[in-house]
Amino acid sequence: MTDAPAPTPSYSYLGPAGTFTEAALKQVPExxxxxxxxxxxxxxxxxxVVAGRSVAAMIAIENSVDGGxxxxxxALATVPGLxxxxEYLVPVNFVLVARRGTALAEVRVVNAHPVAYGQSRGWLERHLPAHGHIPATSNxxxxxxxxxxxxxxxxxxxPPGIVELLDVDVLARDIGDNPNAVTRFVLVGRSRELPAPTGADKTSVIVELPDDEPGALLAMLEQFSTRGVNLSLIQSRPIGDALGRYRFVIDLEGHVRDERVADALLGLRRFSPNVIFLGSYPRADRREIQYHSKYDDGVFVEARDWLRGILSGEPEG
Structure with a gap:
């Protein structure tokens, strides 16, 4: 009797087929x-992902126009174990489509996902000043x-690729108000294995402030600045248990195995009652991280060795 073949892994994404999220998933070799x-x-x-139906899920986390x-x-702050x-980048642009035979002058009401509507609203107001909007669940x-x-x-x-899925007429192309709009997607799983540092990495954490008091935010940011760690994103989100209580979603440049990043996270953990480590992973743009040589790994290692010598009574020399 032969063993049954292992089931084919599954990946979840915001559907249906043809969404920008699917375009991001197409970039994943695995x-x-x-x-x-x-x-x-x-x-x-x-x-x-939590239930094991999928090994990972592709989700949008940031847009260059609308932010986080x-x-x-x-969800990342409240669902444990992720x-x-x-991360993957997808350029975002839109077309205006209609049923066959519809002319632009006949358009009175437009279906659009709220984010897509916000990013094309300028064009719509210029060309269809009296239009109405019906929100949709996806593009x-x-x-x-x-x-x-x-x-x-x-x-x-x-999305422009809609013509491959539906029998529609394209009434206008490139209707996005910002031609440089990009959405950043992240692939989220349960694996605890850290990828090796590449020199072009990003680390994501979620941090709660310990108290609502003057200087608390500054004290948190100093954990990074004093170690030469640059932040590429910081955004506040209400915790929800009381007014004035916030958590911060932070992306920082570097890998947790980089000494300067590890030291910053240690300081952060001493400072905050709750730090959620979301992962270290290669940057989508593969841009190498630049930092001052005084924050090289060797500087932190030498400092620890110096202190270890003091504590162990080694002679200085």
Whole structure:
């Protein structure tokens, strides 16, 4: 009797097919040839990971126009045992599509995901000043809804690849207000294994302030500045248990195995009642981290050796 083949791994992503999240998942070599599970929201994607239905989930965490994605940040703060194992960048632009035969002048109501609507609102107000907006659950669903019975929209804001999925007319291209818009996605799993440092890494943590008092935020930031660690993102989110209580979502440059980063995290842990380590992983842009030589690993190692010698009574020399 032969052993049954191992089940094919699954990856979860915000569906349906054709979303920007799927475009991010296509960048993951390990995901090729696996099962992809389209889900409706971040909570469902992470629930798949926690339950073991998926080995990892691709979720949006930051947009160059709108900033951090609060639903993702809050989920990472409250769902235990998760780790970011990679990040991926997807350029974001939109097209305006409609059912075949619809002219731009006939458009009165537009389906659009709220984020997509916010990023194309300037174009819509210039070209369709009297339009109405119906929110959609995803960029692809905005276009798919045009074919649902009872849908009141005449057009939809959608990703450019929608023409490969639906029989629609493209009324306008490149309608995003910012041509440089990019969304940052992270692949989230449960693996505790840290990837080796590459010199072009990022570390993500979530930190609570110990007290609501003057200087608390400054004291937290000093844990990084005094060790030469640059922050690429810091965003506050309410903890929810009382007014004035916040946690901070932080991305910092470097790997936890870098001495300066490790020392900063130790200081942070002494300072804060709750530090959630989300992972160290290669930067999507592979840009090498630059820092002053006084924060080289050897400087921290030498300082520890000096103190160890003092404590052990070794003669100075």
């Amino acid at each position: 995901a090729r040839g696996t099962n992809w599970r389209p889900v409706n929201n971040v909570g469902e994607a992470l629930a798949d 994605v609060s639903a993702t940040q809050d 780790r970011i194992i990679g 692809v669903q905005a276009a798919a809804s045009l074919f649902e019975e009872g849908d009141r929209a005449d057009a939809a804001v959608a």
